[in-house]
Amino acid sequence: MTTYSATFQAAHADELQRLILRDDGCEHAAYILFNKANINIDPWDRQAHVKYLSAKIVPVPDEQVLEATPNLVSWQTASFIRSLKEAVANDQVLAIIHSHPGGLRSFSRQDDTNEAELVQLAQNRNGPDTPMLSFIMTADKTLTGRIWLSRQYHAPMRLIRTIGESFRLHYASRGFSSTRLAFDRQALAFGKALNEDLSRLRVGVVGCGGTGSAVAMLLPRVGIGHVGLIDNDIVDVTNLNRLHGARQADADAMAPKVQVVARAIAELGLGTRVVYREAWVGDPECYDLLKSCDIIFGCTDDNEGRLFLSRLALFYLIPVIDLGLAIKVTDAGPPAIEALDGRVTVLTPGNACLSCRGVVEAARAAEEAMRRTTPALYEKRKAEAYVFGEGNPNPVVVTFTTELATMAVNEMLQRFNGFRGPHGFRANQLRRFHLMMDAKPGARAAAGCALCDSEGYWGRGDMKPFLDRTS
Structure with a gap:
């Protein structure tokens, strides 16, 4: 059928x-x-x-x-x-x-x-x-x-x-469903209709690390009925302080992050149906899951993945809520915080894409693609100093990744419910945690941008090659 x-x-x-x-x-x-x-x-x-x-x-x-x-x-x-x-x-x-x-x-x-x-x-x-x-x-x-x-x-x-x-x-039954007891208090705040809508949604989470796992654990708690997880990484001991649902036994077993987060959601007992793909977001095995989604949270930290999701949002009219956390510290010991910024960006037709916002770099995305598809060539280029290579690991703290996840899920609720009022929508929100300040950086489409300076790809749907990507 x-x-x-x-x-x-x-x-x-x-x-x-x-x-x-x-x-x-x-x-x-x-x-x-x-x-x-x-x-x-x-x-x-x-x-x-x-x-x-x-x-x-x-x-x-x-x-x-x-x-x-x-x-x-x-x-x-x-x-x-x-x-x-x-x-x-x-x-x-x-x-x-x-x-x-x-x-x-x-x-x-x-x-x-x-x-x-x-x-x-x-x-x-x-x-x-x-x-x-x-x-x-x-x-x-x-x-x-x-x-x-x-x-x-x-x-x-x-x-x-x-x-x-x-x-x-x-949908035909909107306004006629009963509210489940687990979400009764939420209905008292936002009304029954929002609970009905959320229970029908198919929501994807791309990247199940510190930020993605926090988003994934919030979604069933607000009543999302269907969650899809995509990640190709495994749990290691350095993840345990921020990956929601992870245990020492998962690190010992090198368990896939998607399996760990899916298990944690199931254990909540809130009725959310979870599916997952242990793969990179652009792999063909993810296409059906991605296209089935009504909303996607982009919690990946790679440029190539973000570029892929930017195109998907416009081709398939699937809003992508992209999250990013940047912590910059001094070289002194102990280090001092120079910047601690969280960003939530909503990608829909009419909003500037991540490239035009300066969030992703095409050169870095190409290097990441090389590392993923031809690792031997990537290592050779890195040795010859033609690519940046991997530096020291980025600093990260669970309280900030979790707060960033909450900002993103609240933005989703605003889009459905408007609880912040008619002027409460944030296409791009920046939270400077260390300064206790919020900002709304604006951006315009760069002249000639094929994604957001033209409507040619908006709602384009299926085509070959997928998303008109040649690589």
């Missing part, structure tokens, strides 16, 4: 609201072109899944509207045919969306009849396997969706996401 979901870029959702939620109280319609993300096996439910990613909004011309009332909208099919041509030319899927200004969140019998005729037209023109998506938007901006696979059969959207400064989920 295959399940389906859709993700809207916030700018597209806003454009749709302007087009179809008008002040006249009548139904209106528009088209959406979607790219695809095919997931062979969702690691949590073991089913195939297809995500549809919004790429373009196409208005229905007013002059082609035949009738618009509070309960009906009909229009000529000329614009539908043009949009079908565009969809097949770009390997995209066409959707229709119309408003229900009266608030009805389900499709009407008239919708069923009209849409069956449109999908038949689409399959006559573009081929018998052509799917068509359809959506309803109500006055409160709630979305309902389905996919037509034939004139006789349609399947519901498991989830619809709107991703921008805030994150919003739409």
